Amino acid sequence: MTAGAGTSTHRRDSVVLGAAVGLVGVTFGVLASTAGLGLAKALAMSLLVFTGASQFAAVGVVSSGGSAISAVGGALLLAARNSLYGMRLSERLASAGWKRIPGAHFVIDETTAMSIAQDDEEAAVEAFWWTGIALFTFWNLGTAMGVLVGGAIGDPNVWGLDAAFPASFVALLGPHVANAPGRVAGLVGAAIAVVAVPVTPAGAPILLSALAIVPALLVARRVGPAQ
Amino acid sequence: MSWAAILVLAVCSYLFKLSGLLIGNRIQNPLLLRSVSLIPPALFCSLIALQTFETSGQLGIDARFAGLVVALIATWRKVPFVGVIVSAMIATALARLAFG
Numbered sequence: 001m002t003a004g005a006g007t008s009t010h011r012r013d014s015v016v017l018g019a020a021v022g023l024v025g026v027t028f029g030v031l032a033s034t035a036g037l038g039l040a041k042a043l044a045m046s047l048l049v050f051t052g053a054s055q056f057a058a059v060g061v062v063s064s065g066g067s068a069i070s071a072v073g074g075a076l077l078l079a080a081r082n083s084l085y086g087m088r089l090s091e092r093l094a095s096a097g098w099k100r101i102p103g104a105h106f107v108i109d110e111t112t113a114m115s116i117a118q119d120d121e122e123a124a125v126e127a128f129w130w131t132g133i134a135l136f137t138f139w140n141l142g143t144a145m146g147v148l149v150g151g152a153i154g155d156p157n158v159w160g161l162d163a164a165f166p167a168s169f170v171a172l173l174g175p176h177v178a179n180a181p182g183r184v185a186g187l188v189g190a191a192i193a194v195v196a197v198p199v200t201p202a203g204a205p206i207l208l209s210a211l212a213i214v215p216a217l218l219v220a221r222r223v224g225p226a227q
Numbered sequence: 228m229s230w231a232a233i234l235v236l237a238v239c240s241y242l243f244k245l246s247g248l249l250i251g252n253r254i255q256n257p258l259l260l261r262s263v264s265l266i267p268p269a270l271f272c273s274l275i276a277l278q279t280f281e282t283s284g285q286l287g288i289d290a291r292f293a294g295l296v297v298a299l300i301a302t303w304r305k306v307p308f309v310g311v312i313v314s315a316m317i318a319t320a321l322a323r324l325a326f327g
Contacts (some may be wrong), residue, residue, distance in 0.1 A: 023309045037228055044230075048237035053267065058236065060278055062228050072232045078270055079240040080263050086247020087260075093248065100248055107244035160319030163294025166278040167315035169271040170298040171308045176268040181261075189269030190276040197277070197286055205281075209273030213265045220261055 010114060010127045017110055018134030021052075022142035028055055029146015031164060034156045035063035039147045046143040050136065051108060053078045053172060060165040061206060070203025077210055085112040092116065092124040106132030180223050185216035290326065294319035 025046065032042035037059065045055050054075035061071040086107045092115055093100055106128065115128040153159060177183045189212035196205035254260075279295045280286050294315035301311040 020308075027309065027312055035228070041228060041230070041233060044233050045236070048233065049240050051240050053271075054236065054240060057270065057274060058228060058232075060274055064278055064281065065283055068229060068232050071228060072236055074270055074274070075236050076239055077266050079236070079243050081243075081267060082240060083243040083247035083250075084260060084263055086244050086249075087251060087254070088247075090248050090251030094251075101245070104245035104248050105241060107248060157323065158320065160290070160294060160316035160321075160323065162278075163291045163298070163315045163319035164312050166275045166291065166295055167298035167312050168308075169275045169278075170295070170302050170315075171311040173268065173271050173275070174302065176271065181265060182268040185265045186268040186272035190272040193273035194276050194280065194286065197281055197284065202284060205277060206270065206273055209269050210266060212269040212273075213262050216265045216269070217258070217261060220265075 010118065010123065011130050014114065014127065014130040014134040017114070017131060018138040021110065021135050022138030024052060025139040025142025026146035026149070027142075027164065027168060028052070028059070029143040029148075030150035030153070030161070031056070031063065031146075031168070032059045032143070033147045033150025034153070034161050035059040037062070037147075039144065039151075042143055042147045043140065046140045049075075049079075050105060050139065051075075051079050051082060052139075053081075056165070056168050056172075057206075060169075061203070063162070063165060065202070066206070067203035070206050073203075074206045077207075082107055085109065088112055089115055089128065092121060093128060095121060096125055103129070103132070106136065108135070110135055181216040181220040184219045185212045188212035188215050290319045290322035293322035 028046065029042055032045065045058070049055055057078055058071045058075040061074055086104065089107060089112055093103070096103060111128050111131045114131040115124045118124040118127050153161070156162065173186070177186050189209040192212055193205040193209045196208050200208065275295070279291045280288065282289070297318035298311050298315040301314050306314065
């Protein structure tokens with residue numbers, strides 16, 4: 001079992017990561033406020049949903065006038081990813097027993113990454129809790145701060161806040177388009193959404209874009225098992 | 228966004244997380260796993276396109292396009308998250324001032 005230097009590194013890393021995520025949380029808070037959510041709802045999302053991409057998607061769709069169905073539908077599609085993270089963490093966290101029930105709430109990208117980066121199981125479990133708690137704290141503090149800032153802003157379009165919504169997804173996109181199937185999914189998804197706008201009801205384009213998975217899977221099969 | 232929507236989202240997110248944790252590697256279907264991991268690029272890109280070019284069911288180019296270009300450049304140059312957002316906002320605000 002490693003101790004000393006190894007342990008303190010991932011504790012410090014968790015806090016640093018938490019601070020960075022806190023800034024993203026502030027952005028979410030501002031966008032949620034712009035979308036008309038208010039402190040209670042924005043904070044409820046950060047406390048109860050605790051999944052960045054889904055939260056950004058939901059407030060983005062609401063802010064552009066989309067229906068609740070498409071906001072929730074898009075957010076749910078993105079939340080499905082958390083089950084993959086859960087699967088990856090499953091073996092490492094098996095020793096945590098019943099604590100996995102409340103602990104599951106912390107299963108997101110960053111906690112998974114921090115945990116599987118550790119060499120032994122004990123460090124993996126500890127990294128998961130430290131990262132989870134740090135991120136949960138900073139994410140929610142950031143959200144609250146963002147909503148308060150957002151409320152003081154006046155006309156959001158004067159500040160270019162409407163551009164912050166797509167910009168947040170550009171910033172998050174990188175790792176997902178690092179391979180060919182991801183790039184195909186992205187291009188086809190955008191194309192489907194744009195083409196669908198004049199011919200489908202509000203909210204449909206975002207949900208239809210998920211169909212881009214089909215050509216992306218075909219590309220994955222052609223590229224080979226490594227994908 | 229109603230409270231009901233938030234609660235549905237909260238419950239489903241949690242169930243996704245918990246189910247993965249408890250199922251572990253018992254589900255090995257590569258097709259399913261790969262499909263789920265392809266959802267983010269598809270949805271992120273459609274959100275980027277819609278939130279840049281769409282207004283109330285109409286497509287068009289406006290000041291947000293300046294923000295998109297700047298966001299892409301900033302991300303490519305590895306500017307941190309908040310920097311990407313802020314530079315996109317500044318570009319859009321300026322474009323709106325210049326062109327209306």
